[in-house]
Amino acid sequence: MREFEELNLVGQSSAFLCALALIKKFSCCDATVWIQGETGTGKELAARALHYLGVRRNGPFIAVNCGALPEALVESELFGHTRGAFTDAKEARSGIVAEAQGGTLFLDEIDSMNIRAQVALLRFLEQREYRPVGGATVKRADVRVIAASNADLELLVVQKRFREDLLYRLNVLSLNLPALRDREGDVRLLAEEFLLRLCLQYKTPLKKLSEETLTFIHSNCWRGNVRELENFILRQFLLTDGLIICAGSTYDVQHSATSAQGDRLRATHRRFKDAKAHAIADFERAYLVELLHKSKGNISLAARLAGKDRSRLGKLAKKYGLDRQIYVSDNSAA
Numbered sequence: 001m002r003e004f005e006e007l008n009l010v011g012q013s014s015a016f017l018c019a020l021a022l023i024k025k026f027s028c029c030d031a032t033v034w035i036q037g038e039t040g041t042g043k044e045l046a047a048r049a050l051h052y053l054g055v056r057r058n059g060p061f062i063a064v065n066c067g068a069l070p071e072a073l074v075e076s077e078l079f080g081h082t083r084g085a086f087t088d089a090k091e092a093r094s095g096i097v098a099e100a101q102g103g104t105l106f107l108d109e110i111d112s113m114n115i116r117a118q119v120a121l122l123r124f125l126e127q128r129e130y131r132p133v134g135g136a137t138v139k140r141a142d143v144r145v146i147a148a149s150n151a152d153l154e155l156l157v158v159q160k161r162f163r164e165d166l167l168y169r170l171n172v173l174s175l176n177l178p179a180l181r182d183r184e185g186d187v188r189l190l191a192e193e194f195l196l197r198l199c200l201q202y203k204t205p206l207k208k209l210s211e212e213t214l215t216f217i218h219s220n221c222w223r224g225n226v227r228e229l230e231n232f233i234l235r236q237f238l239l240t241d242g243l244i245i246c247a248g249s250t251y252d253v254q255h256s257a258t259s260a261q262g263d264r265l266r267a268t269h270r271r272f273k274d275a276k277a278h279a280i281a282d283f284e285r286a287y288l289v290e291l292l293h294k295s296k297g298n299i300s301l302a303a304r305l306a307g308k309d310r311s312r313l314g315k316l317a318k319k320y321g322l323d324r325q326i327y328v329s330d331n332s333a334a
Contacts (some may be wrong), residue, residue, distance in 0.1 A: 001017075001020060003053065004020055004023075004049060007045065007048060007049045007052060007053075008042075008045055009023075009042065009045055009046070009049055010186075010189065010190055010193050011183055011186040011189065011190065012185060012186065012189060013178075013182075013183040013184045013185055013186045014184075014293065015178040015182050015183055015184075015289065015293075016178060016183045016186060018178075019046070019175065019176070019177055019178060022175050023046055023049050023050055023053070023175065024053065026050055026173050026175065027049070027050050027051075027053035027054040028054065029054075029173075030054075030055075030056075030144050031172045031173050032125065032144070032145045032146070032147070032169065032170055032172040032173065033047075033050060033145075033146045033147070033172070033173045033174075033175055034146075034147050034148070034149075034153075034170045034171045034172070034173070034174050034175070035047060035146065035147070035148040035149075035175045035177065036148070036149060036150075036174065036175070036176050036177070037148070037150060037176065037177030037178075037179075038150050038177075038179050038223075038225055039150050039224060039225065039227070040180075040224045040225030040226050040227030040228055041150075041177040041178070041179060041180070041225045041226060042177060042225075042226055043108065043148040043150075043177060044063060044106065044108060044148070046175060046177060047061075047063070047104070047106040047108075047146045047148060048061060048106075050104070050144075050146060051103065051104040051106075051144070051146075054104075054144075056102065056103050056104055056144055059100075059101075059102035059103025059104070060099060060100055060101075060102065060103035060104075061100075061103055061104050061106065062096055062099050062100040062103065062104070062105050062106065063106040063108060064096055064105070064106065064107055064108065065108050065109055066107055066108060066109045066110050066111075066112050066113045066117075067109045067112035069113075069117070071114050071116075071117070074113070074114070074116070074117035074120065075117070075120050075133050076089075076093075076095065076133045077095060077096060078095050078096050078097055078117075078120065078121070078124070078130070079095040079097055079098075079120075079124075079130040079131065079132050079133065080092070080093050080094040080095030080097075080098055080132040080133070080135075081093055081095075081132050081133035081134050081135070082132055082133070082134040082135045083134075086133070086134070089133075089134065092132075094132075095130075095132065097124070097130055097141050097143060098139075098141075100141075100143045101141065101142055101143060102142055102143070103143060103144070104143065104144045104145075104146060105143045105144070105145050105146070106146045106147075106148070107121075107145065107146070107147045107148070108147075108148050109148070109149060109150075110147045110148065110149050110153075110170070111149045111151040111153060111156055111161075111162060115163065118162065118163045118166050119163070121166065122163060122165060122166045122169060124141070125145065125166075125169045125170070126169065128140060128141045128142070128143070129141065145170075147170045152277075152278065152281050153167050153170075154167070154319070155277055155278075155281070176320070176322070178289070179222075179225055179286070180222045180225040180226055180229060181221055181222060181286075182286060182289055182290075187217050187218055187222070187229065188209075188214060188217065188218070190226060190229055190230075191209060191214075191217050191229060191233055192209065194229070194230050194233040194234070195207055195208075195209065195233055195237065195245070198233070198234065198237045199237075202237075205243060206243070207237065207240065207242075207243050207244070207245055208243065208244055208245065209244075209245050210244050210245060210246045210247075212246055212247060213236070213245050213246055213247040216247040217229065217232070217247070232247075281320075284316065284320065285320045285322075287306075288313075288316060288317055288320060288322055289322065291305060291306055292317070292322060299313060299314050299317070
């Protein structure tokens with residue numbers, strides 16, 4: 001897996017190796033990919049791996065945070081505009097799609113697009129054609145599209161906040177990135193990798209993690225996933241004078257308390273119904289992943305273990321994009 005390590009995708013857990021296997025497989029084609037995963041699981045890293053391991057590796061990789069696009073100018077930002085197309089259009093400008101020509105267009109946080117922008121994107125995805133704002137000529141785009149979201153798009157469809165037809169266009173190939181808590185054994189591996197990189201970056205003697213720190217990182221739930229772990233190691237590295245890193249300082253306690261408070265506040269900013277649905281979805285998916293690992297992808301066995309009807313369990317696995325064949329091949333390879 002050296003090629004993935006060079007792309008900063010590090011891990012040895014079965015759940016993570018399953019994701020890497022799909023990335024390798026998906027990189028061999030040009031179909032649209034929808035990447036799902038919690039905040040900090042490495043969705044952009046996965047998108048970059050799909051690009052740089054594929055035939056478009058020599059083309060541009062253009063990443064766009066959809067939440068940062070001005071609502072009134074989304075079409076102009078994506079497709080460009082001609083001079084005089086609107087009040088501030090003093091000169092013609094090519095858009096993001098044109099910049100990605102011959103390469104990959106990565107649309108992060110796609111759930112943050114408003115309905116008008118979703119319609120424009122849907123039209124583009126259907127034919128890979130677009131017209132700059134104010135322009136008369138239709139242009140053809142040679143780009144691969146990868147979209148990512150940490151939101152439950154199916155739930156947003158039910159809430160009429162995301163177009164169902166756009167979801168179908170995006171969900172040609174689906175990649176689910178596991179949360180760090182579901183990557184058994186990877187926490188220590190990642191922590192030591194981050195520490196090694198920092199020692200090389202700052203040109204210091206090699207530092208080590210104390211047993212107390214290792215216990216701390218294994219017991220933490222890491223709601224911010226890999227990104228949170230990386231920030232934690234950086235903080236400890238900068239605050240530690242010696243060669244042994246010990247967690248549990250006053251700063252750590254204060255930081256953990258602040259993070260926990262933030263989680264509670266984010267939950268209460270949602271409507272009760274939405275927060276409950278989000279919590280249930282998190283539980284169901286985590287439960288199914290563990291269940292399919294135990295049953296080696298055998299749906300009948302998984303249904304018996306869970307005490308559920310086989311067909312209902314199969315539909316639930318399909319809802320979360322869990323392919324039982326991945327767990328069959330993963331276990332047989334082991």
